[in-house]
Amino acid sequence: MAGYSVFVALHIAGGAVALAAFWSAALLRKGSPAHRLVGRGYLLAMLAVIASGVPLTAQRLIDGHPVGATFLAYLLLLVSTSVWLSWRAIRDRQDPSAYLGRVYGVLAYANPLAGLAVLALGIDRGQPLLTGFSLVGVMVGVDMLRRRRVIPTQPRWWLEEHYSAMVANGAATHIAFLAIGLPRLLPVLQGQGWYYAGWFAPVLLAIVAKAWLNRRFRLPAGGTAQTSPSLSQPSPVPRL
Template identity: 75%
Template sequence: MTGYAAFVTLHIAAGTVALITFWLAAVLRKGSARHRLAGRVYLLAMLLVIASGVPLTLQRVLDGQSASAAFLGYLLLLVTTSVWLSWRAIRDKAQPARYLGRAYHALAVANPAAGLAVLWLGLERGSPLLAGFSLVGILVGADMLRRRRVIPTQPRWWLEEHYAAMVGNAAATHIAFLAIGLPRLLPALQGPSWFYLAWFGPVLLSIAAKAWLDRRYRIAAPARPARTAHA
């Protein structure tokens, strides 16, 4: 087995573990020991996905596939961001200032910058996938900058940060399965309709899931005290 093939195998194996453990963590009682264990295994699997994805991206560069390499690098940035946020939100829940440190700021700037680069590349190459998916990084970065001002005022900020990042992780995990893994098992799903559905469907579902979780878990802002009427 060549080095490249070994990284491909590791990438697929780690992605399979991530898909299984994501749903384990999703169905287990939140905060339980088994939920935390499944979550740790999931994040470790995602770290392997990221690590094994780096040489796959470099191979694209060596093969002269600059657009493919740029898009894969962009996807690795998106996944790195959601994995980092979901982990640090729990680890730093008592220290929001630490959570909002240099790494957070770097990711908040890198995502929209990379998104704009991919948007330009998509328009230049006439690729609807690149142009459309560029909006993910742009919106993620914009929301991170917005949340940087809001987080210090929210007592349970870490909960929203954690589930929002895990929703992003879910989109990444299921895109990999639906767009890459499943068509290999079912060749009938290799048409353009399934291709775009597999890439953009999980993103739209993640937005809906985030909105539902916001309604379920977000704490309402405290009511303002009524002003005393003057005689």
């Protein structure tokens, strides 16, 4: 494919910027101008990762690797979902019906269906990574369908949607670094144990982080909670 090396470079650069921006945004005061600016940079970097990932996936298919291409396409769907949710949760914070519109519905069903397809492929080809990671798409879709019923009853629904999606974004960013990027820099980490840890440890940590954030910020039905000024004012993101 013409320009393949350019897409690879863009993919790597986007991932590196996203990793740095993720931790910068996490450490900055939520809602501050710096947090908003870095958050915008993070989303733009992730868009570069997604856009450059499409031709890389196509190249895998052209090269005769349909399993690898299928898995990469599945990963792009997962990342696109979390990026879209993190952006729209803020933009549509005053209009949950807009957030829960057609795109939300398509993603809510596409993720579990894609996960089941990857599960079948993983079992058929004896690929533990595909088999195990297929559950991520299924869980994402099930949770989105559950949240679609809950969101209209929560006054601060956008906050949970935003931090949940950003936790998922963080998991994706760290998987790319730990499972793909770091072993290339440090060949000693190219063993099978590190490979699977790089894929699944960020997912497990994301589940733990989301549970902790839920305990800290989620409101009981009809209840109120004390929040800091930075959290009571949502951080605007660009109209992409």
